[in-house]
Amino acid sequence: MDHVKIINDIFWGNSAYLTIFVLSMILIFYFRKKWENAYKAFFPYVCLLYILVLFNPILIKKLLSTYFPGDAELVRLYIILPVGLVISFVLSSTVSKGSGKKKILVLSLFLAMIVFSGRGILETDYYIKPESIYKINNDGREAAIIMEEDVKKDISSGQVKADRYDKNGKYVNTYTPVYLEARGPELYKTTRLVMTEYTDGYNIKGKFERGGSYFFGIMCYADWRYIQAASSFISDEEYITDSEYNHYSDDWLGTYYLPKFKEYTYITFKIDSGTLRDGIEKTGLYHEIGETTNGYVVFKKTKLVDTSK
């Protein structure tokens, strides 16, 4: 039953709304003749839902958890509880029973009860001011455009092939300007590698920071005919910052660090000082093709390889 209790707690957050919901259900039962429609619609349904599904350890633990292994997934079953409808029905029916100024008073009391029992979206930091109409990170969008334009230039100059399907309609990887891999928690490791400074995601200390992500911006804006993500992992140890770079010798970038990305046509960093930027240029493996408004620099591999051959 512990598992069931955990899921129950996750859904309700605190007991305030649970209490209001239970009281509403009791009132619906008590006034079942007056509120016939609501009673028939909600009362047996909610009771059966709790008994047969939500508080059923066999169903929750044994059967459904096979397909939905996490509590976070199982808690989604609670969404078919008509919480908002039941509470609103009972409160609105109660308000309408009053007369004159009493109605205003009771309605205000109920609204205050809801407001103070809960947590408003504006009290949280879930809404952020978008950087553009695309509602993704602007630097990411700019970087995607820089890379896209560059690919188009290469295609028009005949340097790379533009066809992406063979005669059977199967996708052919003719040109892969790849730069990042993202998978589960690994995403943030990879993001750390590529960007020397965060806009969001897990920062170096493992704390999650809010904001538009550079990486997400590229992924969600990019025209995928020209830009795609990579298919290999890069380990956490390969993360580098400007200050870290300063500890290494000049040829470290060219002989050890950059060759690790040999399959990547583009790599992109946020570079605060010129040290790393100059270092990358000096290796001759990558050259700068553009910079976003907030200092994310896009580098391109100097020697392109046509992977279709």
Place this chain on the structure above:
Amino acid sequence: MLSALIFILQFILIPFFLGVVLVPKKDAIERYLVGFCTLLALYFLFYFVSIGNSFKLSTSIILVDTFSAIIIVLFFIINIIYNKRNNKKYSVLNELKSESFGSLKNAFASSTKFVKVIFIISILFILFQALRMIFVSPYIDGDDTTYGTLVQSMSSLNSIYNIGHSKVGISEIYSLDKKYQVSSYYPFLAAISKVTGIHSMILMKTIIPVFFILMSYAVAWLFSGFLFKEAELEKRAYFMLILAVFYEFSFNSYYSFGRRLLMWTWNSKSLCFTIVLPFLMLETLKYFSSYKNEEGKISFSNYYIIIYFINMACASITLMGTIVGAIMLIVMALSDMLQKRRIIPEILLGTTCLPYIINVLFILTWR
């Protein structure tokens, strides 16, 4: 301009026309919601047949063009059926003048000043919640990237799921999880993005949320009409206001209804949980109450067809919708069976779950 027109056609007019055919009651909101679910269901059917036959050859252009052609043909058929049924040579557009709006207008006119004020406040608050989505960006998390890239890649590559998407990114070609492959909602968004020329991010994060929030409250409005009498504007106005405030302040937990509605609005699960499932619940309640009542068999069979389409829409959106939708219907059927000591409408309701069964079988057996 053309984008806006295509969007209006796809998202407003076609659903409404489909609703006119399926819902005899002249209620524009109910017709629209039924039509929208039917549109999702039809797209699912079309997608299902397409990818089942030649998955690797399917491109979004083929899907979009063929589906649009089907919809246009359907539109003409609807017009012919409707004109024949009413024996009049007028456009189905006239049906936009809903009788339910007329009765609402009368109820509003005869209400007290206080009720009018509450009603207007509740409408304004709901509009505020919906329109706010234009100016803010909900917090970005892994789901945004997964589904955002999914739609954007499908839209820009002109292909349906030919690139595998792992949880928050792209892993390898043809490795997409089956549960994503059987969902037609994201290809539907990609198709809308492709047809209208609106970038998928603008569509998903700005336009769709406004629509879906309003649609969710439209379902709640219909629910209020079921719980109270339709003409009881006072109670319905309180109901809507309290509900809107409740959703605004239900951020106690990570998985609340309000959070689904006001944050992840464009997400498939949100569409399922905030619009399709509550609407399915409402239509199922109406289905049970229409069995052997004075309205006769027509109303009952109508609700049966409507529930069938909603179930199909629910199955098309997300795998979670398939499971949760089926659980909800089973519990509702048991609840009705216990209350009214009958079994025939419950068994018939069970047959509407066929889309769920097919979907699950598809997931278990496909490739």
